[in-house]
Amino acid sequence: VRLAGRYTCDSDDFFPRPGQPPLVLPRAPEGLGTDEAAGGRPYVVAVFGVGAYQQMIAGRGGAHHCLTPEMRRVIIERDGDALVVREVAPQSLGAIMRQLGYAAEELETVRRPAPAPVPVERRVNREQAPRMVRPGRRRPTFRARPHIPRPVRSAA
Numbered sequence: 001v002r003l004a005g006r007y008t009c010d011s012d013d014f015f016p017r018p019g020q021p022p023l024v025l026p027r028a029p030e031g032l033g034t035d036e037a038a039g040g041r042p043y044v045v046a047v048f049g050v051g052a053y054q055q056m057i058a059g060r061g062g063a064h065h066c067l068t069p070e071m072r073r074v075i076i077e078r079d080g081d082a083l084v085v086r087e088v089a090p091q092s093l094g095a096i097m098r099q100l101g102y103a104a105e106e107l108e109t110v111r112r113p114a115p116a117p118v119p120v121e122r123r124v125n126r127e128q129a130p131r132m133v134r135p136g137r138r139r140p141t142f143r144a145r146p147h148i149p150r151p152v153r154s155a156a
Helices: 053-058 093-099 129-133
Strands: 073-079 082-088 120-125
Touching: none
Parallel strands: none
Antiparallel strands: 073 082, 082 120
16 A cells, blocks of 8 residues: 655555555444445545654644655634635745755755745635535635634624
8 A cells, every 4th residue: 555655754655564464444334435426436544644743843834853844734714604714835845944954055946946825814604615625726815914813702
């Protein structure tokens, strides 16, 4: 099994390791079901970002021991009858190296630099929420200010 093709310090992300017993996942009584939209193919379980302990040691946005950048984060929060969707850009290798004390002049020029982080905030009502999860669609609602969470209002 090849897991995600991500570069990590975990021996090329291959399971089982050569000479080791196979990795056995627990069984679900009814199975995981099938995806009817994909012709009834069974669902597949994938495990991503297994180095979660790194964030605990280095903090969010820190320099992790493998020098792997943090992935893009999508944060969905409720604000009354609307959902607020924020996107945090992925971490660049240059940002990691600067945290480790390297100056830009000491680093080789990167062919394609990572885009600058841009805070994104989108507000949708409940009827629009199911449509916003479609892959490949991007809604260009950018704001220059950072998102400030609003207090949750009680229904009382």
